[in-house]
Amino acid sequence: MSKPEPPRTRSYFWDNERALSAFMIAPAIIYIAALVGFPFVLAVLYSLSDATTGDPSLDFVGLKNFIAVIQDPVFQKALKNTFIFTFVSQALVIVLSKALAMALLENFKGKRIVRFLILLPWTAPIALGTIGWMWMLDSIFSPIDWVLRYAGLLGSPGAMLGANPNLYWLGVPGLAMTSIILVHTWRMLPLATVIILGGLTAIPREILDAAEVDGAGFWRRMFQITIPLLLPIMSIAVLFGIAFTFTDIAVVYILTQGGPVHSTQVLASWAFFKGIEAGDLAQGAAVALFLFPVMAAVAVLILRLVRRTEVT
Numbered sequence: 542m543s544k545p546e547p548p549r550t551r552s553y554f555w556d557n558e559r560a561l562s563a564f565m566i567a568p569a570i571i572y573i574a575a576l577v578g579f580p581f582v583l584a585v586l587y588s589l590s591d592a593t594t595g596d597p598s599l600d601f602v603g604l605k606n607f608i609a610v611i612q613d614p615v616f617q618k619a620l621k622n623t624f625i626f627t628f629v630s631q632a633l634v635i636v637l638s639k640a641l642a643m644a645l646l647e648n649f650k651g652k653r654i655v656r657f658l659i660l661l662p663w664t665a666p667i668a669l670g671t672i673g674w675m676w677m678l679d680s681i682f683s684p685i686d687w688v689l690r691y692a693g694l695l696g697s698p699g700a701m702l703g704a705n706p707n708l709y710w711l712g713v714p715g716l717a718m719t720s721i722i723l724v725h726t727w728r729m730l731p732l733a734t735v736i737i738l739g740g741l742t743a744i745p746r747e748i749l750d751a752a753e754v755d756g757a758g759f760w761r762r763m764f765q766i767t768i769p770l771l772l773p774i775m776s777i778a779v780l781f782g783i784a785f786t787f788t789d790i791a792v793v794y795i796l797t798q799g800g801p802v803h804s805t806q807v808l809a810s811w812a813f814f815k816g817i818e819a820g821d822l823a824q825g826a827a828v829a830l831f832l833f834p835v836m837a838a839v840a841v842l843i844l845r846l847v848r849r850t851e852v853t
Contacts (some may be wrong), residue, residue, distance in 0.1 A: 581833075587826035594820040606827040615803050619811040626722060626807055627786040633726045634782055635775065638733035642741050645734070656743050659722055663731035671795040676723045678710035678796070683712075714804035725792045729785060733778040739772030741767070783839050787832055805825060808832055 588606050590599040610616050641659060645652070662670060677685055686707040689695040695708070710720045744767065752762050768775075790809040793799060799806035799814065806814075808831055816825015 554699045565830060582809040584826040584829055587822050588830055592715060594817075594822060597708065597822065602823070606823045610824055610827045610831075615806060616733065616808075616811060618803055619799075619806040619808050619828075620831070622718070622805060623787065623807040623809075625718070626725070626805075627783055630722045630725045630729065630786055631779060631782045633722070634729050634733045635779065636724070638730055638778070639771075639775075641730070641734045645814075646741055659734055660731045662727050665713075667791045670728065671792055672799055674720075674727075675711070675796055676769050678720055680707050680712060683707055683710065700718060700763050701812040711797055712801055714801060717801060717805045721792050721796055725786065725789065728792065729782055733782060736774060736778040736781070737771065740771045743774075744770050780840065782846075786834055 556852050586599055591602050711718050788809050793807055793810045797805045812825050812829040816822050
């Protein structure tokens with residue numbers, strides 16, 4: 542006589558790992574779809590239509606807006622400025638954040654105050670900080686010009702203002718681009734410093750001590766040990782920096798509004814001026830969509846770099 546089969550254990554939802562994982566990640570997927578997916582689809586629909594703020598109806602016009610945008614000389618200048626603005630500021634951020642992170646590893650008096658001052662630009666509202674920089678870069682009341690004058694780099698300290706005028710930081714194309722790059726570097730420096738500082742603290746001290754015992758100097762340890770081990774975390778800092786910089790509008794809008802003569806115009810600001818202030822929603826959306834392939838390509842390249850570095 543066969544033995545009766547034991548009662549089967551009932552399968553509960555909480556014991557199903559696949560169903561449970563899908564349930565737990567669903568809110569994040571819904572949030573991303575609502576926050577990113579819906580605006581992206583709406584931007585694509587607008588870019589293929591003739592929608593304006595006066596007539597938001599979606600009448601299909603094909604690629605007409607993209608052709609008009611590409612032929613626009615202001616768009617061409619904004620595209621060039623976006624790359625200059627992004628890569629120059631990120632190069633400065635990486636170099637300066639590496640130096641600051643290494644300095645913060647050392648023990649010195651007032652270290653907590655220095656950390657607070659370094660993190661302050663990131664914690665303060667960007668609009669408030671940029672307004673402060675707008676005052677410091679003023680053509681009449683700039684304290685930067687005052688320091689340069691008393692340092693002998695901008696005429697003699699006792700000279701009349703008419704004989705030695707201040708620098709027009711936001712009124713000359715080259716100086717205006719330099720100004721927004723420096724302000725954005727000041728803004729992004731704390732985040733990169735914290736990320737790289739975390740990577741430096743994760744490097745085993747035994748490796749550096751062994752290299753020092755073997756006679757490796759500071760620069761040899763830097764380029765053969767520290768930087769190779771920091772490449773994955775530095776790539777993450779660069780990824781975040783490029784993402785923030787490519788889509789940034791606050792610094793440009795508050796300081797220069799794209800001027801003078803569109804010399805500091807970037808894609809994000811031009812999309813805003815074209816789509817919102819000028820009322821051409823279709824062309825504004827078309828300009829904004831040019832950010833998507835660039836951001837996707839940069840993300841793929843940096844993630845591949847991170848994976849390759851981790852493997853090697």
